[in-house]
Amino acid sequence: MKLMKKVLGFLLLAALVVLGSLYWLGTREDSSTGPAGAAADGAGLIERGRYLALAGNCMACHTSRGGKALAGGTPIPTPFGTVYGPNITPDTDTGIGAWTADDFWQALHNGKSRDGSLLYPAFPYTEYTRVTRSDSDALFAYLRSVAPVRQPNRPPEMDFPYDQRALLAAWRALYFKPGVQEPDPGQSVEWNRGRYLVEGLGHCAACHTPRNSLGATRSSQALSGGVIPMLNWYAPPLTNDMHAGMGRWTAQDIATLLKTGISAHSTVSGPMAEVVLGSTQHLTDDDALAIGVYIKSLPATPPASEARPAGATPAALELGGKIYSQQCAQCHQPDGKGSGLAWPALAGNPTVTAPSPVNAIRMVLDGGYAPATTSNPRPHGMPPFGQILSDNDIAMLVSYIRNSWGNQAGGVTALEVKRARAASTLN
Incomplete structure (x- = not known):
């Protein structure tokens, strides 16, 4: 009995030490x-x-x-x-x-x-x-x-x-560990400014880094993309993966997107359109380019993995191609290369090739406009197709554009479209 009491006492003391250490670590301050x-x-x-x-x-x-x-x-x-x-x-x-x-x-x-x-x-x-x-x-x-x-x-x-x-x-x-980000002396002033804006004031990781079950960003997958909790939009990778990230972009392409909402590779939508409208369009040209320079220095790591259904069947892709020809090719062109900046290319578009198809699905469902910025005050828009296409039609269409013109992004199911349709009515 005495031994049991000693063991329990030791365990209680150890628990108090652990809890005290956690409380100290969690409430410590940094004065730098x-x-x-x-x-x-x-x-x-x-x-x-x-x-x-x-x-x-x-x-x-x-x-x-x-x-x-x-x-x-x-x-x-x-x-x-x-x-x-x-x-x-x-x-x-x-x-x-x-x-x-x-x-x-x-x-x-x-x-x-x-x-x-x-x-x-x-x-x-x-x-x-x-x-x-x-x-x-x-x-x-x-x-x-x-x-x-x-x-x-x-x-x-x-x-x-x-x-x-x-x-x-x-x-x-x-x-969480508080601490100001010191400049890297081995990098340029422009690179350091871009890192400061991306990792600090711009808090890009809040959306573009996947989170764990406790809501913390996964530092090992920094800026590798992920679905934004509760909003059901996918923030694409900012790493330089060639298929789903920034691998095909230049620093100036990124700066242009931040300032105008459009680029040769993609057009912003969803939460990022709000960010461009309320924030990044107001950046100086130097700051926007600094962000591009820093992002282009990130390694070409693949995006955070996401469990995907099996690829679409040849029959589904054929039907999706017919829907594309009827509804989409006039603006985005039969070869998926788009038409200028007004109608973005779908070939190599990170919105299309992302691990999650939710952004592409929601654009087909609801359409939308790029934000009206100072540099692009009258953006072209895309009409909604959710009223005229069924969940199955949209699944086949999005599967087609995710697997055509060199895109290799996997198939989409009607259930995914149904869920996106339900989510779009709530947001």
Whole structure:
């Protein structure tokens, strides 16, 4: 009995040590600030912060549809519940009017609110921690300059046990380490700027890196693409795989897509169209090209694997080809090479050749437009075909375009189309 008590006592002590270590690791802070930025006067600092807010796409999560700018309320669905973007206007009672620059830095860099509470990683502090202190201060100066809006924050609606914030300490111990990203002296200034925007302020990994069952990005598959949780859109790989990634693109192709929403290889749609509209079209030409330069330096690793059904049968491909000739060839051409930038090529198009066919399916179902940008104010659109084509027809059509003109992306089932049709009515 005494031995049993000693064993139980030892196990209890060990458990407390482990839990204490996890809590310390999950709540630790990093006080580094990274390289100093250039000094700026008040107006210059605010303008720089305005640009950084656009580059970081702050509006997307902090401005609700039809609501006041940056006043919060935007629902951010996750597999664990819904988080609502907070009010970041300088209202003293409901916004960040009582915050200091140190408080704001703590949120960006350490993922903690002003009162020290741990923030849910729906706020991408896992990427924002790389932002320099000087850029954080510029962002804060800009946010302090916007019109204050009195709008109480809506609390998160998380499922149990994810509504217990204390558990975030364990998640952070496993998946978060705060720290500013230092420049790589072996790379060019342009490359380092591109990496800073991609991995930090632009938080591209939030969509373009697959996640594990606990919602953390898989670092071993960085930027290898994945289905965006809850939105049912596929963020394609940013690696240089020749078939599903950026292998056939140049740095300038990538910059053009970010600035205009269109390129010789593809046209943005879904969530990325919103990113271009609200964020990347406002990048300077140098920053857009720096992102392209950095992305083109990524290895040609294959995209994150996805279980796919067997390839389409010859009969299905033949019927899909007939549907393509009737409905699609006039714009996208019989050889799939498209027509200028208005009607993008389907041959080699990463939307078509992606491991997941969901984007191609949703474009056939719902159609759509590229975003109306300053450089492309009147984009061409694609009509929806969901009303005139059955699930089986669309499955055969998408299977055909995924396996023609050198594309080798596998078949599509009517069940996948049915699921995409249902998801498109919810989003």
